Amino acid sequence: MPNSPAQKIKPVIGIIGGSGLYDIAGLENKEWRRVDTPWGAPSDELLFGTLNGVRCVFLPRHGRGHPIPPSRLNYRANIAAMKIAGVTDIISLSAVGSLREDLPPGHFVIVDQFIDRSFAREKSFFDTGCVAHVSVADPVCPRIGDVAEQKLKELNIAHTRGGTYLVMEGPQFSTRAESELYRSWGCAVIGMTNMPEAKLAREAEICYATVAMVTDYDCWHQDHDSVTVDAVVRVMQQNAEHARSLVKAMIPALGKSRGLCPAGCDRALEHALITAPERREPSLLSKLEVVAGRVLSH
Numbered sequence: 001m002p003n004s005p006a007q008k009i010k011p012v013i014g015i016i017g018g019s020g021l022y023d024i025a026g027l028e029n030k031e032w033r034r035v036d037t038p039w040g041a042p043s044d045e046l047l048f049g050t051l052n053g054v055r056c057v058f059l060p061r062h063g064r065g066h067p068i069p070p071s072r073l074n075y076r077a078n079i080a081a082m083k084i085a086g087v088t089d090i091i092s093l094s095a096v097g098s099l100r101e102d103l104p105p106g107h108f109v110i111v112d113q114f115i116d117r118s119f120a121r122e123k124s125f126f127d128t129g130c131v132a133h134v135s136v137a138d139p140v141c142p143r144i145g146d147v148a149e150q151k152l153k154e155l156n157i158a159h160t161r162g163g164t165y166l167v168m169e170g171p172q173f174s175t176r177a178e179s180e181l182y183r184s185w186g187c188a189v190i191g192m193t194n195m196p197e198a199k200l201a202r203e204a205e206i207c208y209a210t211v212a213m214v215t216d217y218d219c220w221h222q223d224h225d226s227v228t229v230d231a232v233v234r235v236m237q238q239n240a241e242h243a244r245s246l247v248k249a250m251i252p253a254l255g256k257s258r259g260l261c262p263a264g265c266d267r268a269l270e271h272a273l274i275t276a277p278e279r280r281e282p283s284l285l286s287k288l289e290v291v292a293g294r295v296l297s298h
Helices: 075-084 142-154 176-184 197-203 229-254 282-296
Strands: 013-017 028-033 046-051 054-060 089-098 108-110 113-116 159-161 164-167 189-191 207-217
Touching: 013 075, 013 229, 046 229, 054 075, 054 229, 075 197, 075 282, 089 142, 089 197, 089 229, 108 142, 108 229, 142 159, 142 207, 142 229, 189 207, 197 207, 207 229
Parallel strands: 013 054, 013 089, 089 207, 108 159, 113 164, 164 189
Antiparallel strands: 028 046, 046 054, 089 189, 108 207
16 A cells, blocks of 8 residues: 555655765764665665764765766665665765856755766666656655755855756766757756666655755866866865755754655655566566565555
């Protein structure tokens, strides 16, 4: 049976981002734990802890020390590990380049759309033997975005609500022609990591939102080639400090008991399964149980 609308959920907050994001004053009961998934190992062990009594789980997206490039991230294992850990809400923090003059280095963008130009990544938990089509028309959870906006205002961190994140494959940056093309599409920022992360979170019925942190202008900008490494490093250090402050503020706000997600993120699979029950592949179903057990069991 689907969850009752009156049912109260005690959220567990997942945070995916860079190494050091978890160096937050007040984080208690810290424990690094290995979490195995049917899709292999995530980027690193997960750091479990509590902040103001709220359970939270941190995952360094590229692993501690950043050994894994974007194209080699095991996105399915990362999201499955979050699901296995009981995570209900994911705050995803991502370093990006700016495609707009009004989004300077140091600016935070609460992303509301993506254009996925990645091409070398596994993008679904589902496969031959159990087909599902999940809507990602609105790929981020507005409830988490609301909390991010409120806390960014309170922290006096420069930010913009709304903007399209162009996900490129990498690891190379854009050509100038590509950068101008993405600007013509109306994109706000460009990065390499948040797809298929957002799609997989939706398949796993986890509420998900991206806060993109601008490190520099992409190569369309006239000042791009004159930016020094030292300047970029300074911005990244400031962004990391602001990100820790933001996460510390958001976790208690998101951790309050609540009902079902108003946007339906936690019920995304309700009508998504296409394959007839008698044609579903048992070996795949056993893997899917960890992310889709709610709908596979009825």
